Amino acid sequence: MTLRRGIFLSGVATLCAWTLVPIWLIALGAVGGRAAVDSWPKSFWPGSASFATLGSFLAIDGVWTATLTSLEVAVLCMIFSILLGAPAGYALARYSFRGATAYRLLILLTRAFPVGILALPLTVSFIRLGLYDTPVGVALIHAALALPFAVLVSASLFQGIPRELEEAAWVFGCSRPRAFLRVVVPLALPGIAATAIFAFVISWNEVFAASVLTVRHRTLTAYLLAVLSESPLHVQFAGGLMLIVPSVVFIFLVRKHLFSMWGIANR
Amino acid sequence: MAEIVIDGIRKAFGAVVALERVELRVADGEFLALLGPSGCGKTTLLRVIAGLESQSEGRVLIGGRDVSRLPPRARGLAMVFQNYAVFPHMTVRDNVAFGLRMAGAEAARTDRQVRRASELLHIEPYLDRYPSQLSGGQRQRVAVARALAVEPSVLLMDEPLSNLDALLRLEMRAELKSVLRAAGTTTIYVTHDQTEAMGLADRIAVLQDGRIQQLDRPATIYSHPATRFVGGFVGSPPMNFLELAAAGGAVRLGALTFPAPADGPIVLGLRGEDIEEVTAGAGFPLAVLVVEPMGSHTLVTGQVAGHRMRVVLPSERLPAPGEDIHLRPLPGRLRWMDAASGAAINPPNP
Amino acid sequence: MRKTLAPYLLIAPSLLFLAVLFLVPLVQTIRLAFRAGQAWSLGNFARMANDLNFSDAVLNTFRIVLIVVPLQLLLAIGMSLMLRHIRRGRDLVLWIWSIPLGISDLAAGLVWLAILNDRGYLNSALFDLGLISAPHSYLTYETPAALLGAIVLAELWRATAIVLVVLVAGLQLVPKEYAEAASVFGASPWQIFRRVTLPLLRPSIQTALILRTVLAFEMFAIVLALGGRNMPVLVSEAYNWQYANQDYGVAAAYAVVVMLLSLAATLVYLRVLRTPPEQLA
Numbered sequence: 001m002t003l004r005r006g007i008f009l010s011g012v013a014t015l016c017a018w019t020l021v022p023i024w025l026i027a028l029g030a031v032g033g034r035a036a037v038d039s040w041p042k043s044f045w046p047g048s049a050s051f052a053t054l055g056s057f058l059a060i061d062g063v064w065t066a067t068l069t070s071l072e073v074a075v076l077c078m079i080f081s082i083l084l085g086a087p088a089g090y091a092l093a094r095y096s097f098r099g100a101t102a103y104r105l106l107i108l109l110t111r112a113f114p115v116g117i118l119a120l121p122l123t124v125s126f127i128r129l130g131l132y133d134t135p136v137g138v139a140l141i142h143a144a145l146a147l148p149f150a151v152l153v154s155a156s157l158f159q160g161i162p163r164e165l166e167e168a169a170w171v172f173g174c175s176r177p178r179a180f181l182r183v184v185v186p187l188a189l190p191g192i193a194a195t196a197i198f199a200f201v202i203s204w205n206e207v208f209a210a211s212v213l214t215v216r217h218r219t220l221t222a223y224l225l226a227v228l229s230e231s232p233l234h235v236q237f238a239g240g241l242m243l244i245v246p247s248v249v250f251i252f253l254v255r256k257h258l259f260s261m262w263g264i265a266n267r
Numbered sequence: 268m269a270e271i272v273i274d275g276i277r278k279a280f281g282a283v284v285a286l287e288r289v290e291l292r293v294a295d296g297e298f299l300a301l302l303g304p305s306g307c308g309k310t311t312l313l314r315v316i317a318g319l320e321s322q323s324e325g326r327v328l329i330g331g332r333d334v335s336r337l338p339p340r341a342r343g344l345a346m347v348f349q350n351y352a353v354f355p356h357m358t359v360r361d362n363v364a365f366g367l368r369m370a371g372a373e374a375a376r377t378d379r380q381v382r383r384a385s386e387l388l389h390i391e392p393y394l395d396r397y398p399s400q401l402s403g404g405q406r407q408r409v410a411v412a413r414a415l416a417v418e419p420s421v422l423l424m425d426e427p428l429s430n431l432d433a434l435l436r437l438e439m440r441a442e443l444k445s446v447l448r449a450a451g452t453t454t455i456y457v458t459h460d461q462t463e464a465m466g467l468a469d470r471i472a473v474l475q476d477g478r479i480q481q482l483d484r485p486a487t488i489y490s491h492p493a494t495r496f497v498g499g500f501v502g503s504p505p506m507n508f509l510e511l512a513a514a515g516g517a518v519r520l521g522a523l524t525f526p527a528p529a530d531g532p533i534v535l536g537l538r539g540e541d542i543e544e545v546t547a548g549a550g551f552p553l554a555v556l557v558v559e560p561m562g563s564h565t566l567v568t569g570q571v572a573g574h575r576m577r578v579v580l581p582s583e584r585l586p587a588p589g590e591d592i593h594l595r596p597l598p599g600r601l602r603w604m605d606a607a608s609g610a611a612i613n614p615p616n617p
Numbered sequence: 618m619r620k621t622l623a624p625y626l627l628i629a630p631s632l633l634f635l636a637v638l639f640l641v642p643l644v645q646t647i648r649l650a651f652r653a654g655q656a657w658s659l660g661n662f663a664r665m666a667n668d669l670n671f672s673d674a675v676l677n678t679f680r681i682v683l684i685v686v687p688l689q690l691l692l693a694i695g696m697s698l699m700l701r702h703i704r705r706g707r708d709l710v711l712w713i714w715s716i717p718l719g720i721s722d723l724a725a726g727l728v729w730l731a732i733l734n735d736r737g738y739l740n741s742a743l744f745d746l747g748l749i750s751a752p753h754s755y756l757t758y759e760t761p762a763a764l765l766g767a768i769v770l771a772e773l774w775r776a777t778a779i780v781l782v783v784l785v786a787g788l789q790l791v792p793k794e795y796a797e798a799a800s801v802f803g804a805s806p807w808q809i810f811r812r813v814t815l816p817l818l819r820p821s822i823q824t825a826l827i828l829r830t831v832l833a834f835e836m837f838a839i840v841l842a843l844g845g846r847n848m849p850v851l852v853s854e855a856y857n858w859q860y861a862n863q864d865y866g867v868a869a870a871y872a873v874v875v876m877l878l879s880l881a882a883t884l885v886y887l888r889v890l891r892t893p894p895e896q897l898a
């Protein structure tokens with residue numbers, strides 16, 4: 001009995017280590033600098049923990065601007081997908097209307113496609129529209145990636161807020177929009193925030209479309225991919241760590257909503 | 268032979284104590300009803316017996332074997348879940364056959380027992396449907412059939428008829444009773460419907476706040492409640508309680524004087540039908556407040572000595588609200604309880 | 618409900634947006650792939666198929682998808698069942714296990730590059746243990762099996778989380794009474810899993826497989842980060858044709874192939890793992 005429990009718990013611990021140790025190792029590679037990258041055999045503990053490498057990484061021409069571009073793109077993507085997705089989610093949750101099923105299907109269909117790849121032909125039209133190589137252009141295609149999630153998740157969020165609450169507000173003299181703002185929005189806000197963060201992470205991590213649609217104003221992922229073959233390892237590791245840290249923090253922030261989100265997205 | 272012994276079972280969920288040292292012995296083939304208000308620990312007790320919940324302390328023995336540490340499947344029992352737990356991805360037939368298939372029963376026997384159980388519960392027309400295509404009451408009957416089909420020696424049922432209409436419930440009750448008696452199944456039947464418990468059970472265990480208040484034959488539980496709680500919970504209308512003061516070994520009520528078992532504050536318990544109407548001056552007066560003609564009898568609610576009291580009068584007797592009626596307890600029907608603890612003072616002597 | 622325009626007004630912006638940024642580029646990609654100059658042609662596909670890397674790219678993509686996806690499903694099912702038995706610290710474990718959800722394939726590639734490069738942490742650990750005396754190469758052209766293994770490891774590390782999260786969400790929708798009822802009626806843990814848990818999880822498994830397979834066909838940065846151009850896959854080839862060769866037509870042809878594969882996989886999952894509505898809880 002206790003032996004089985006012991007085996008079980010060490011299994012759990014092993015899987016935790018399997019997730020965490022690689023992150024630890026790239027962090028070592030990122031803060032150790034050139035010396036650590038070249039050393040052999042490597043130490044599994046930071047010899048001289050310094051953020052100098054990360055600092056010098058940010059000082060590299062282009063990295064800092066790429067990071068800022070990534071941030072800008074991700075924030076724009078977040079805004080686009082919430083502004084477009086939340087109303088649609090509300091419509092799916094509260095109204096039964098002709099075409100609702102077809103709309104749902106379209107949303108699901110987008111998930112069967114590698115949407116990032118659709119950036120390929122957009123190069124031409126984006127150049128014509130002046131969107132090529134701009135944060136807005138990348139954010140638009142990222143929003144197309146994040147929108148289906150935003151719609152389905154916010155639909156499930158609004159479904160979780162009893163219609164009666166809204167109806168009670170109407171009875172007490174609120175107009176429909178006012179009832180929405182006073183009753184539904186406050187209740188839905190944490191979930192919407194989680195959806196927004198998820199949209200941020202999708203954008204922050206996207207590589208293909210960002211690489212295809214930018215040349216000079218690259219996002220961090222596009223920048224790292226472009227310099228992959230030229231830059232020294234410790235710079236690459238620093239870049240990898242830069243990519244990972246915000247995502248880990250954000251996953252922590254949305255951890256409560258991670259699951260409710262997918263449970264409903266099933267249907 | 269499947270006697271169930273529950274030996275000092277305690278179950279706590281964190282700070283919530285659901286069961287407090289429960290001692291219970293259910294004889295082989297006995298039908299025991301577990302009766303109590305919502306949240307008193309009935310489901311928890313069944314789940315501990317089934318092995319779905321591990322007890323904090325104590326042991327469970329089935330057929331003389333300590334099963335406390337065995338997983339549910341090794342305990343050799345069947346159960347009807349309070350929320351049915353009918354598998355949604357299997358047809359009714361597969362649901363009913365589930366236990367037999369798990370036991371590796373041969374096809375012919377599985378078929379035969381599935382047919383018997385579904386006939387008994389009138390679910391043959393639905394055998395090839397899925398549970399989502401059934402009503403709540405039909406689903407509940409599938410859950411009961413699934414348990415009966417394995418012909419278990421121990422059967423645990425958690426409010427198995429709660430969702431049926433009154434007529435069907437009466438019919439099912441009678442059939443369950445005869446089938447289980449014929450098969451000699453040791454049964455624990457959870458309900459908070461006291462008429463169901465009275466009608467079905469060989470013995471009733473009344474549970475309150477995780478403790479067994481009384482364990483007795485239905486008639487004894489009814490006539491000699493061990494505590495004020497039991498008297499108030501069992502029977503409709505519930506037993507009346509008058510908080511009185513005894514002095515010199517006697518209690519006065521209206522024109523009547525009763526010998527009391529103790530001095531000081533004391534509670535007098537009296538069932539609504541254990542009275543007779545007498546002329547003024549020969550009993551105690553009841554100021555009538557509400558009169559409810561029930562067909563077979565008349566239910567009268569009134570006020571006496573500052574207490575509410577409900578009594579049962581013959582159906583042709585219809586006093587008017589505001590009127591005083593005069594009543595006298597039938598001989599030998601007075602029950603005395605301690606005012607502080609609520610425990611019966613002259614314990615039942617069956 | 619009153620007939621109203623409101624729902625249409627609410628979905629209109631997102632619909633317009635998807636039309637412009639999903640349907641239009643979809644059509645454009647297909648057009649681009651089937652055009653040569655002003656005429657319709659299969660020229661792009663011919664150039665794609667005649668390229669040296671094409672068959673390697675197809676093979677590698679399939680190898681990766683066929684190895685990674687089933688392993689991830691098994692691993693994620695195992696992990697989600699383990700979660701049910703964790704008594705304390707369940708939330709912490711769940712969070713740790715879902716961390717990779719936020720990690721891009723590029724970052725994952727770099728993480729495993731740090732571990733698997735010649736002077737990386739794997740070699741260091743093996744050296745410390747006395748198993749090797751000099752660095753060993755895993756990520757070169759000469760070690761395709763090891764390189765494939767590295768990519769599989771990195772993908773398992775990065776993307777099992779999404780399968781896990783979908784399955785855990787699905788398990789939360791399945792009341793525990795079903796498994797309990799099965800155990801009372803004599804089912805062994807394995808029988809409970811096979812006959813109750815797994816069938817009830819089917820819709821979640823379907824969702825997880827669709828998401829995961831589409832993403833696996835799309836993956837390329839992990840491959841570039843670990844192996845450079847040593848192990849071409851479909852999307853990395855599309856990227857190269859677009860970037861290095863500036864040939865949008867062939868890149869689009871690759872994109873069409875990837876889309877067809879994704880769509881085909883989705884349809885297969887929808888069909889094979891269909892759950893009739895009457896069998897839903």
Ligand SMILES: Nc1ncnc2c1ncn2[C@@H]1O[C@H](COP(=O)(O)OP(=O)(O)OP(=O)(O)O)[C@@H](O)[C@H]1O
Nearest residue numbers: 280283284285304305306307308309310311312459
């Ligand atoms: N898993 C649990 N965690 C914490 N408390 C629990 C749990 N299960 C039951 N309880 C508590 O234990 C007590 C007994 O619950 P139980 O379900 O046994 O009641 P019951 O008698 O079956 O009630 P009902 O008639 O409403 O079904 C209740 O106070 C309940 O809140």
Ligand SMILES: [Mg+2]
Nearest residue numbers: 309310311349
């Ligand atoms: Mg209960």
